[in-house]
Amino acid sequence: MDSILEVNNISKLYRLGEIGTGTLGNDFKRWFQKSILKQQDPYLQIGKENNRNKMEEGDVFYSLNDISFSISQGESLGIIGRNGAGKSTLLKILSRITSPTTGSLKIKGRVTSLLEVGTGFHPDLTGRENIFLNGAILGMRKKEIARKLDSIIDFSGIGSFIDTPVRRYSSGMYVRLAFSVAAHLESEILILDEVLSVGDFEFQKKCTEKMNELKNAEGKTIILVSHNIDAIRSFCKKSLFLENGRLKMFDETNLVADAYMRGNHEGFEYKTNLVEIKFESKGFDIINFGIRNGECPPFDKPISRDKSIRFEFVYNKKTVAENNFVVFKYKDIEGNYICTMDSYNQLQIDKQGEGRIVMKTHPFFFNTGKYRVDLFIHGIFEDGVRPIFEQRDILNFEVVASTMLFSENLGVDEGYLHPVANWRIEEINQI
Amino acid sequence: MSISKISEKKDWDIVVDANASFFTIKFKELTHYKDLLYLLVRRDFVFIYKQTVLGPIWLFLQPMLTTLVFLFIFGRVAGMGTGGVPKPLFYLTGIISWSFFSESLTKTANVFSINAPIFGKVYFPRIIVPISNIIGSFIRLVIQLVLLFLVMIYFNQTAGFKIEFGFGQLFLPFLFLLLGVFGLGIGLLFSALTTKYRDLSHLLLFGVQLLMFASPVIFPLSSTPKSLIKIMSYNPLSAIFESIRFYLLGTGTVDSLNLLYAVVFCITSLVLGILVFNKAEKSFIDTI
Numbered sequence: 262m263d264s265i266l267e268v269n270n271i272s273k274l275y276r277l278g279e280i281g282t283g284t285l286g287n288d289f290k291r292w293f294q295k296s297i298l299k300q301q302d303p304y305l306q307i308g309k310e311n312n313r314n315k316m317e318e319g320d321v322f323y324s325l326n327d328i329s330f331s332i333s334q335g336e337s338l339g340i341i342g343r344n345g346a347g348k349s350t351l352l353k354i355l356s357r358i359t360s361p362t363t364g365s366l367k368i369k370g371r372v373t374s375l376l377e378v379g380t381g382f383h384p385d386l387t388g389r390e391n392i393f394l395n396g397a398i399l400g401m402r403k404k405e406i407a408r409k410l411d412s413i414i415d416f417s418g419i420g421s422f423i424d425t426p427v428r429r430y431s432s433g434m435y436v437r438l439a440f441s442v443a444a445h446l447e448s449e450i451l452i453l454d455e456v457l458s459v460g461d462f463e464f465q466k467k468c469t470e471k472m473n474e475l476k477n478a479e480g481k482t483i484i485l486v487s488h489n490i491d492a493i494r495s496f497c498k499k500s501l502f503l504e505n506g507r508l509k510m511f512d513e514t515n516l517v518a519d520a521y522m523r524g525n526h527e528g529f530e531y532k533t534n535l536v537e538i539k540f541e542s543k544g545f546d547i548i549n550f551g552i553r554n555g556e557c558p559p560f561d562k563p564i565s566r567d568k569s570i571r572f573e574f575v576y577n578k579k580t581v582a583e584n585n586f587v588v589f590k591y592k593d594i595e596g597n598y599i600c601t602m603d604s605y606n607q608l609q610i611d612k613q614g615e616g617r618i619v620m621k622t623h624p625f626f627f628n629t630g631k632y633r634v635d636l637f638i639h640g641i642f643e644d645g646v647r648p649i650f651e652q653r654d655i656l657n658f659e660v661v662a663s664t665m666l667f668s669e670n671l672g673v674d675e676g677y678l679h680p681v682a683n684w685r686i687e688e689i690n691q692i
Numbered sequence: 693m694s695i696s697k698i699s700e701k702k703d704w705d706i707v708v709d710a711n712a713s714f715f716t717i718k719f720k721e722l723t724h725y726k727d728l729l730y731l732l733v734r735r736d737f738v739f740i741y742k743q744t745v746l747g748p749i750w751l752f753l754q755p756m757l758t759t760l761v762f763l764f765i766f767g768r769v770a771g772m773g774t775g776g777v778p779k780p781l782f783y784l785t786g787i788i789s790w791s792f793f794s795e796s797l798t799k800t801a802n803v804f805s806i807n808a809p810i811f812g813k814v815y816f817p818r819i820i821v822p823i824s825n826i827i828g829s830f831i832r833l834v835i836q837l838v839l840l841f842l843v844m845i846y847f848n849q850t851a852g853f854k855i856e857f858g859f860g861q862l863f864l865p866f867l868f869l870l871l872g873v874f875g876l877g878i879g880l881l882f883s884a885l886t887t888k889y890r891d892l893s894h895l896l897l898f899g900v901q902l903l904m905f906a907s908p909v910i911f912p913l914s915s916t917p918k919s920l921i922k923i924m925s926y927n928p929l930s931a932i933f934e935s936i937r938f939y940l941l942g943t944g945t946v947d948s949l950n951l952l953y954a955v956v957f958c959i960t961s962l963v964l965g966i967l968v969f970n971k972a973e974k975s976f977i978d979t980i
């Protein structure tokens with residue numbers, strides 16, 4: 262089959278902390294070498310990985326590194342990967358919002374990207390006027406829009422409000438109108454960034470139906486980025502799995518999605534030992550960090566759900582300029598934040614020197630699952646609170662169910678937390 | 693690499709190559725977006741005057757009030773000559789032409805930062821936006837020229853100011869076009885720089901203000917000292933403003949050599965501007 266989109270060896274380089282090389286002189290040197298002498302960018306470092314944990318200021322990193330793939334007519338593509346894997350950058354390159362640092366991209370037919378709904382909507386213009394404007398921004402001709410106007414208005418369900426300025430619309434109406442325009446685009450390739458998650462349930466269903474219609478009946482190619490693996494499974498024949506800016510896998514969606522789900526657990530290592538880690542920052546050193554399960558000595562096994570978890574670390578505070586407090590941020594395995602605990606009201610560090618902080622959760626606080634912890638230490642300054650120490654993913658731990666109290670038929674408990682609450686019966690009419 | 697070799701025979705509609713030439717301009721693509729151009733011009737017009745009390749009257753009020761201020765400062769206090777033309781007429785011509793030029797320039801120069809929210813989400817040829825700005829400014833200019841014409845008729849009736857018609861007047865649209873091209877060209881050149889060095893847009897605003905005093909906008913070239921005239925003529929705006937006044941008000945001089953110089957200068961700035969803009973639009977979103 263003929264391919265409709267080809268990506269060859271695309272890389273995208275970002276420089277952190279500063280814009281350009283910083284000086285006009287260096288900027289000029291780079292331009293001269295690249296454009297006139299056709300040489301390699303002198304400030305480009307090949308082979309560096311996109312790992313945001315290791316970034317330093319002014320560093321150069323690859324958001325995408327040597328990506329190649331192609332898709333055929335009518336074949337839909339899903340793009341999956343963790344936060345920061347380079348999905349958005351790839352979308353931006355495919356939709357030509359930014360250009361790659363190296364490599365090339367070839368496309369047959371028209372491409373429309375929907376990285377946001379309602380781009381270019383103007384609050385003072387009426388719904389009808391905005392349909393035309395938004396449609397034109399997305400690449401439609403006026404004639405096309407006029408031809409589809411009734412269908413767009415009908416799909417949006419805006420009805421008689423169509424001649425009202427959109428500033429008076431509710432946010433739901435706004436989004437519905439915007440999606441309707443996008444759904445009527447006549448392009449061969451449609452690029453979507455999690456836009457399916459808009460509007461109320463009814464409208465979402467309508468959107469999904471419309472997308473299926475576009476794909477199956479009209480033979481359009483849809484490129485979808487989503488964290489929702491189920492949406493990708495149901496929508497895309499093939500998928501692309503990005504990890505740290507590299508193409509890890511490009512295959513049938515089922516295979517890729519399985520690998521992705523597995524990868525989420527494979528990459529997990531216990532990091533619960535009280536080990537010498539020594540992180541240093543200007544005002545604070547963290548000398549070690551770890552977990553004790555109940556009153557047991559430190560160990561690296563899963564933690565039982567019915568025990569309280571004891572986090573402890575030894576620090577060295579180097580200045581007395583301000584008071585500090587500790588913040589723990591808990592994430593699930595994919596890096597989505599679950600909850601934050603801070604010591605602001607209970608404990609502030611005011612004395613210089615070494616000390617040990619101990620924090621105990623209540624039993625049953627975490628549900629079964631695997632979690633990651635970010636540690637922050639904030640300083641309370643006169644002009645507000647600022648972070649003075651941060652270490653992401655300082656610790657991983659796993660919580661497992663304690664007893665066989667619940668039968669296996671029940672399955673696992675949903676959610677991340679399982680806090681203890683006060684329960685009681687108030688007698689009304691008991692025998 | 694093997695994929696790209698096979699596919700070279702196919703005709704692709706869109707090709708993005710990191711090593712693409714500096715000089716690629718996609719004219720075919722521009723024609724596809726001409727409706728967008730129209731809608732953007734229309735949007736800017738509708739939106740500017742929809743929410744204001746006085747609405748389109750601002751178009752007249754602004755040059756008229758500025759003329760009054762200039763009449764007082766430059767006419768009364770500084771006592772500057774206007775080459776025999778009624779002062780209000782002289783200032784109004786200068787103000788209308790100058791605001792067309794400075795608006796074209798500053799709007800174009802800030803096009804990336806103003807439109808970053810849209811540019812960051814959708815692709816379309818970015819040059820459409822500066823072009824739509826210029827067209828909008830041009831429409832405002834034409835409306836304001838109507839006002840100027842009315843004032844000319846007034847002075848014709850009361851002060852005996854002569855209005856002459858001839859083939860020379862046909863030259864006026866070309867002169868205003870030249871002014872627009874110059875503003876667009878310089879604006880495009882700066883647009884690429886303002887994405888990287890933000891403070892430049894403040895500097896530019898200041899520079900444009902100063903440039904007005906370095907160009908014969910509120911005074912005729914003939915009133916400047918002989919030694920300065922040579923330096924002034926390096927400024928392409930001198931020839932353009934002198935010529936505009938010559939064909940509109942019948943004062944000033946038209947030096948064909950200086951005008952030719954201005955034409956070459958403007959076209960060069962536009963070509964360079966488009967090239968720089970083309971380069972900047974590819975990756976500005978990473979730095980802004």
